[in-house]
Amino acid sequence: MIRQTIRGWMEQALAAAQQAGELPPFPTPAFEVEIPRSEQFGDYATNLAMVLAKHARRNPREVASILQRHLPEETDRWVERVEIAGAGFINFYLKPGWAGEVVRHILQQGEHYGEDTLGTGKRVLIEFVSANPTGPLTLGHGRNAAIGDTLARLLNALGYQVEREFYINDGENSTQIRNFALSVLTRYRQLLGEHVEMPEDAYHGEYVMEIAHWIREQHGDHAAQGEPEAVLKRFEHWAKQLMLQEQERDLRDFGVQFDRWFSEQSLYNSGAVERALQRLREQGFAYEAEGALWLRSTAFGDEKDRVLVRANGLPTYLASDVAYHLDKYERGYDLLINLWGADHHGYVARMKAAIAAMGYDPDRLVILIYQLVNLYRGTEPVRMSKRAGELITLREVMDEIGVDALRFFYLLRSHDSPLDIDLDLAQEQSEKNPVFYVQYAHARICSIERVASEQGVPIPTLDEANLNLLTHPEEVALIKRLAEFPEEVRFAGLQYAPHRLTSYALEVARAFHGFYTECRVLSDDTELTRARLLLVRATRIVIRNALALMGVSAPERMEPRDTSA
């Protein structure tokens, strides 16, 4: 909020300097307003003069002094002094009252503090998870869900109209689906005592057997009788439905709700796939060779052309995915976001090529690739047995460490960095566990407010407190952090970097714990107590809002561990 104000002043100063003919006219370049690393450089600083120096072909410090002369008069209300330092930084030293203004602003904004309107009127579609209905959601899908959902919450906070969509890979003719159905059918027959071998590339997971059991309970012992292809279709339908329901339940329990579940098969049923292929043919980017239909993706930088329809007449996954994306583009979003696992990154070039081939702008689609997740207990890796087809499921980990801890851990690292989750650490109740560290800060604040209430000390209104009393270094440090929140939300959203939220929340918690140790809130000094109660309330709002963006709860109470035992 202060950043924005200073940004505004700088833009005014530049315009004024240009008006006066002291700087050549050109549009305002991208520049930064930041909290300097060291306090000796003031409370805020901007690099505008250095950025301008390039365009104006002038010495940065000279440009800085021109800008300084043209700062608007309003500056005096907030700023103690302005200095030009280093290579051309303009440093602002704020008057003591600014800190109180920040607290006031946060309290007035409440749960809206951190929001922005920059995305107002723009529609975003974020497609994520999009798992095959051939098994339970895995640990990796959980990372996808956590990143995607948090990104959706972030963009929503920035004013975008966001839709969450899950693409169900339920194509009836897909090789995976058929393998899966055949695996279930085989297990079912084995249950009935038949000596049948599992097929090549079968799904070996324990859950396949469970589905077979379920089918036997629901549909009896004669479900596999009849014309073979019809039987397979029947099993496919049951198994798919079951898996889909389980995935939906897992996601709901994980705190993720989709606006739309989009079926791949529906694209075949409606003729959308055929239309998309037709469009590619018309544009001249689909051709027949070796009995198959190919996408000329090399025309758009892909390494090789890709098969759309196999020689056996069955379309590939790419064919329906092209139709799906055509549908998305026709729905007219301003921005499309896809979240894919690292194992799909090779697919990006052909997807974008297909979009370009159909005449749409591939840059409107942002594909985020996230890296693998590894699980540990302490330093011991938790191995998954690939041979047995058992992957670690989202459900298992969610049940073991809880939704809050898991979501927070998923967001701890940048999406393009591999992630290690330590199950022991995630459950540890200490400052080493980042999620507890943050939640504990919130609970501590609530505890202070409870004690205040018990002592008959009310939370004052803004008019009843003198916020200018908040001058202790720990108070100022905390308030600076709180003031950064809107900027953090904007950055995390626009850079598709939800992990920034965890870093930020940890910084606020650290600043609060530091304040807590040095500054007593409830004291004999009534005036100071009132001001600090408001500061603490503002901190609570920021922590709560930050956690809410991550889908993590902000508990009001975390009981102290019983140390007598």
Next chain:
RNA sequence: GCCCCCGUAGCUCAAUGGAUAGAGCAGCGGCCUUCUAAGCCGCCGGUUGUGGGUUCGAGUCCCGCCGGGGGCGCCA
């Protein structure tokens, strides 16, 4: 071989082309008659893999090399 991601403190990772590269963990040393010690403070720790280049300024951008991971299917 080609493509993508990564390489920063002993370990796990931050860092929007800006000032003296920051946290946590591990290690060492301190702090509870007071609102939750589930906390705080201090010390130790770096040639940002490497060689060039662009720039007033590079962990960040470009090129080469080395190392790790992933991908390279008429699977999804």
